[in-house]
Amino acid sequence: MPFSASGRSLLAPAAPSFRIGGVPPKRSPEAARARIDELAAEVRRLNDLYYGAGDSPLPDADYDALKDELAVLVAEHPALEPADSPLGRVNAPSQLTGPTIRHARPMLSLAKATGEEQIRAFCERFAGQAFRVSEKLDGLSLSVVYRDGELEHVATRGNGEVGELVTDKVRHVIPELPARVDAPGRVEVRGEAVMTRSTWTAYNDTHPERPLTNPRSGAAGTLMQKDPEAAAAGGRLLRFVAFGADRDGAAIDVQGLGIEAAAQVVCADADSVMKAVHAIGARRDGLDYDIDGAVVRLHDPAAFDAAGSTSAEPRGAIAFKYPPEERLTKLLAVEWPVGKIGRVPPRARVAPVFVGGVTVENVTLHNPRLIRERDLRIGDTVAVVRRGDVIPFAGRSIPEDRDGSEQVIAPPERCPSCDSELEVRGAGEERWCLNLQCPAQATRRLMHWASRAAADMEGVGDVWIEKLADDGLLRRRSDFYAITAQQLVGYERMGEVSAANMVAAIERSKGLGLRRALIGLAIPMASEGVAKRLCLAGYERIEDLMAATAADLEAVRDIGAKVAESIVAFLARPEVRADIEALRTHGVVLDVLDEDRPVDVAAAGDSPLKGATVVITGAFTDPRSGAKVSRPEVTRLVESAGATAASSVSASTDHLLAGADVGASKTAKAEKLGVEVVDQARLWAWLADAGVT
Ligand SMILES: NC(=O)c1ccc[n+]([C@@H]2O[C@H](COP(=O)([O-])OP(=O)(O)OC[C@H]3O[C@@H](n4cnc5c(N)ncnc54)[C@H](O)[C@@H]3O)[C@@H](O)[C@H]2O)c1
Numbered sequence: 001m002p003f004s005a006s007g008r009s010l011l012a013p014a015a016p017s018f019r020i021g022g023v024p025p026k027r028s029p030e031a032a033r034a035r036i037d038e039l040a041a042e043v044r045r046l047n048d049l050y051y052g053a054g055d056s057p058l059p060d061a062d063y064d065a066l067k068d069e070l071a072v073l074v075a076e077h078p079a080l081e082p083a084d085s086p087l088g089r090v091n092a093p094s095q096l097t098g099p100t101i102r103h104a105r106p107m108l109s110l111a112k113a114t115g116e117e118q119i120r121a122f123c124e125r126f127a128g129q130a131f132r133v134s135e136k137l138d139g140l141s142l143s144v145v146y147r148d149g150e151l152e153h154v155a156t157r158g159n160g161e162v163g164e165l166v167t168d169k170v171r172h173v174i175p176e177l178p179a180r181v182d183a184p185g186r187v188e189v190r191g192e193a194v195m196t197r198s199t200w201t202a203y204n205d206t207h208p209e210r211p212l213t214n215p216r217s218g219a220a221g222t223l224m225q226k227d228p229e230a231a232a233a234g235g236r237l238l239r240f241v242a243f244g245a246d247r248d249g250a251a252i253d254v255q256g257l258g259i260e261a262a263a264q265v266v267c268a269d270a271d272s273v274m275k276a277v278h279a280i281g282a283r284r285d286g287l288d289y290d291i292d293g294a295v296v297r298l299h300d301p302a303a304f305d306a307a308g309s310t311s312a313e314p315r316g317a318i319a320f321k322y323p324p325e326e327r328l329t330k331l332l333a334v335e336w337p338v339g340k341i342g343r344v345p346p347r348a349r350v351a352p353v354f355v356g357g358v359t360v361e362n363v364t365l366h367n368p369r370l371i372r373e374r375d376l377r378i379g380d381t382v383a384v385v386r387r388g389d390v391i392p393f394a395g396r397s398i399p400e401d402r403d404g405s406e407q408v409i410a411p412p413e414r415c416p417s418c419d420s421e422l423e424v425r426g427a428g429e430e431r432w433c434l435n436l437q438c439p440a441q442a443t444r445r446l447m448h449w450a451s452r453a454a455a456d457m458e459g460v461g462d463v464w465i466e467k468l469a470d471d472g473l474l475r476r477r478s479d480f481y482a483i484t485a486q487q488l489v490g491y492e493r494m495g496e497v498s499a500a501n502m503v504a505a506i507e508r509s510k511g512l513g514l515r516r517a518l519i520g521l522a523i524p525m526a527s528e529g530v531a532k533r534l535c536l537a538g539y540e541r542i543e544d545l546m547a548a549t550a551a552d553l554e555a556v557r558d559i560g561a562k563v564a565e566s567i568v569a570f571l572a573r574p575e576v577r578a579d580i581e582a583l584r585t586h587g588v589v590l591d592v593l594d595e596d597r598p599v600d601v602a603a604a605g606d607s608p609l610k611g612a613t614v615v616i617t618g619a620f621t622d623p624r625s626g627a628k629v630s631r632p633e634v635t636r637l638v639e640s641a642g643a644t645a646a647s648s649v650s651a652s653t654d655h656l657l658a659g660a661d662v663g664a665s666k667t668a669k670a671e672k673l674g675v676e677v678v679d680q681a682r683l684w685a686w687l688a689d690a691g692v693t
């Protein structure tokens with residue numbers, strides 16, 4: 001199982017309903033006492049797991065809900081707070097293991113804000129001060145101490161006062177942490193040890209039998225390993241990102257020490273603080289490490305110290321928490337819809353849950369193998385994960401919550417649409433309907449043709465396509481263009497105006513061009529990128545592609561043998577050829593559009609961009625209009641100037657094109673590799689020189 005099954009989660013079912021319901025019910029003092037004791041014990045148990053082995057049987061948001069409920073009850077009944085209450089102190093395991101060390105200054109938690117008002121109130125309290133906003137990395141904090149330049153020790157936060165020594169482990173699992181710094185005296189660096197998402201994925205790919213639940217528990221678990229050398233050799237490597245440093249008690253800059261620093265910006269007031277908080281939230285999904293919030297703190301170290309602290313939190317800082325990306329809910333039912341190329345994937349309905357900033361009711365279960373391995377059952381309490389634009393999925397179930405009424409999820413043996421026998425394919429044991437005449441597949445293909453990435457027929461929704469297909473008006477893609485307003489008017493809720501609008505939208509969509517047409521054809525194995533590359537490779541008309549051999553197609557950059565064969569086989573199918581011919585007859589554009597042709601580098605004017613490999617990061621604004629310029633637009637502009645855009649900085653990068661709000665870690669990496677960092681003003685000048693703006 002890809003998660004820890006450490007002990008029953010007594011209170012889990014209460015958490016989701018509590019969160020959704022908001023205010024907990026009023027209780028009698030006896031009932032309040034019982035609930036307080038129950039909650040306190042559960043929070044302590046979860047703390048032991050979380051700060052011990054790094055396990056989190058519950059999603060953080062559900063843990064937070066339990067702790068919030070405890071805090072509300074204790075506020076109402078202060079006399080009932082148990083002596084070993086987990087409130088008002090740094091979250092910690094009840095016992096530290098191994099050799100320990102007393103911190104020079106306590107390592108604290110942070111006060112939390114979930115709304116903008118709380119951040120504004122914080123800024124208000126310190127009006128006139130400068131603030132510093134940084135990413136709140138989701139790992140575990142470490143204190144790294146150097147004495148006269150040599151690494152002396154590394155300790156965990158522990159209980160805040162005393163930490164566990166992990167010096168030797170860190171030498172192996174964080175090889176990038178310098179053993180020496182160029183600074184005399186006692187230098188202490190505090191920061192977060194994180195497992196990057198790429199390391200985490202790579203580790204889980206190579207250890208499918210014992211995968212790590214998430215990068216955070218991966219990081220915590222790595223520092224628990226008895227044999228750190230073997231852990232490092234097995235791919236359990238961490239990164240250390242510093243958020244503060246001092247020398248003999250006086251704050252110093254992390255940068256000068258050669259240690260990676262957390263991305264941060266200095267802000268003068270609440271408005272710019274909120275802007276920075278949102279900017280961090282916006283780039284959250286693009287980062288290679290998990291962050292769970294943004295930290296706002298007083299920029300001036302003296303002011304920060306003067307603000308003091310409570311028993312658990314500094315008063316001069318506050319953490320803004322982004323919406324949770326993982327929450328518990330109930331798995332209600334599983335459906336197996338038939339996709340456009342015949343895949344029959346499992347999709348689940350769950351009780352509505354607020355996660356990743358939206359209310360989710362439908363989630364993917366990926367494939368039958370994962371259902372079996374994760375032992376997901378209908379009726380289970382499941383953790384739903386939604387991260388950015390990723391399709392929400394049920395990551396794991398909480399088997400401790402079962403009452404015996406749960407049902408095993410059995411993949412279908414026959415197609416739910418055409419009843420033909422399904423084939424089991426690939427490592428995921430996916431079910432496929434191979435019947436080319438399958439009605440569900442045909443309808444899905446039509447929906448895909450009309451979708452935004454392909455013909456983009458505005459207002460021609462899936463429901464309409466289904467109706468028209470059921471009535472036999474729509475069988476193949478070319479049928480769209482033969483639909484008349486008169487045919488539509490007969491339908492319920494379809495007046496003459498709407499019918500005319502729909503026909504007009506279909507007419508307008510005819511100019512889609514070769515790239516979008518290739519996407520719309522839903523050729524198995526050919527992604528949107530393949531469609532783009534074929535156009536860039538010089539294929540002008542769909543007929544040119546129909547005449548190409550697999551060897552011709554394989555000659556195109558990044559198109560492999562399997563994809564090439566799939567394209568050739570698809571375009572050779574008689575019904576596909578007939579449909580393409582009919583599309584031509586209706587005047588649908590199946591030729592390459594100018595926007596999809598390769599840029600004429602030779603024609604671009606001279607600028608340092610010509611022939612260069614660049615990485616684009618940050619936010620861009622047009623210097624003349626002050627309008628925001630989207631990342632794809634910036635990419636298009638630099639490509640028109642003859643540059644090639646890459647996704648991450650490496651030794652072969654020529655320039656890092658840095659817009660606003662760029663993290664220090666990005667520029668630090670570029671500088672380390674000797675890659676020139678080019679700011680926005682210079683970029684716009686270059687683009688002007690190249691004649692593209
Ligand atoms: N799921 C569970 O069972 C479970 C159990 C316990 C705790 N938790 C989770 O742990 C969190 C509570 O934790 P906490 O007290 O350990 O941490 P916190 O949320 O109070 O944050 C404080 C920590 O943030 C870290 N940090 C990261 N980036 C930083 C930056 N730029 N500046 C300053 N500090 C930065 C530091 O390590 C610091 O110790 C909550 O999110 C809670 O949900 C979950």
Ligand SMILES: [Zn+2]
Nearest residue numbers: 415418433438
């Ligand atoms: Zn079928």
